Amino acid sequence: MSLAEAVTEPPFTNRQIHRSLRVDVLRELVDELVKQGNAVWTGAKNTKDSCLIFWRKPEVWATMIHQWANERGMLNTVLTLFELTNGDDTVGQEFRYLDPVTLRRALDVLQSQGKAQLFVGTSDEDMGVKFFT
Numbered sequence: 001m002s003l004a005e006a007v008t009e010p011p012f013t014n015r016q017i018h019r020s021l022r023v024d025v026l027r028e029l030v031d032e033l034v035k036q037g038n039a040v041w042t043g044a045k046n047t048k049d050s051c052l053i054f055w056r057k058p059e060v061w062a063t064m065i066h067q068w069a070n071e072r073g074m075l076n077t078v079l080t081l082f083e084l085t086n087g088d089d090t091v092g093q094e095f096r097y098l099d100p101v102t103l104r105r106a107l108d109v110l111q112s113q114g115k116a117q118l119f120v121g122t123s124d125e126d127m128g129v130k131f132f133t
Contacts, residue, residue: 002050061106065095066115069131078128
């Protein structure tokens with residue numbers, strides 16, 4: 001989300017009363033979200049022009065995904081990221097159709113915990129992941 005664009009749209013602007021949140025105030029709000037782990041800055045290095053706000057932290061997604069893999073007997077099985085978010089086995093799962101950036105961050109959490117290993121592909125969808133106990 002670009003902060004400059006965000007302040008021109010609801011909920012950061014109210015056209016009926018002609019008021020908008022200033023970019024510097026929104027930047028402070030996002031800084032707090034970043035400190036809490038609910039957002040990350042995505043702009044160029046050392047700029048705070050754009051961000052990604054998580055409605056669930058990557059750690060929460062990681063737990064959900066690993067629990068699913070364990071319950072479905074997918075441990076020690078390699079899956080593509082496409083299968084993980086679009087496959088028949090994920091119908092009804094909250095992480096189905098999860099955006100690639102958030103999915104990758106969740107899988108990075110699992111990898112750092114030793115619960116998954118990522119395999120490089122030709123694109124994000126071709127990447128693979130193997131889950132461990």
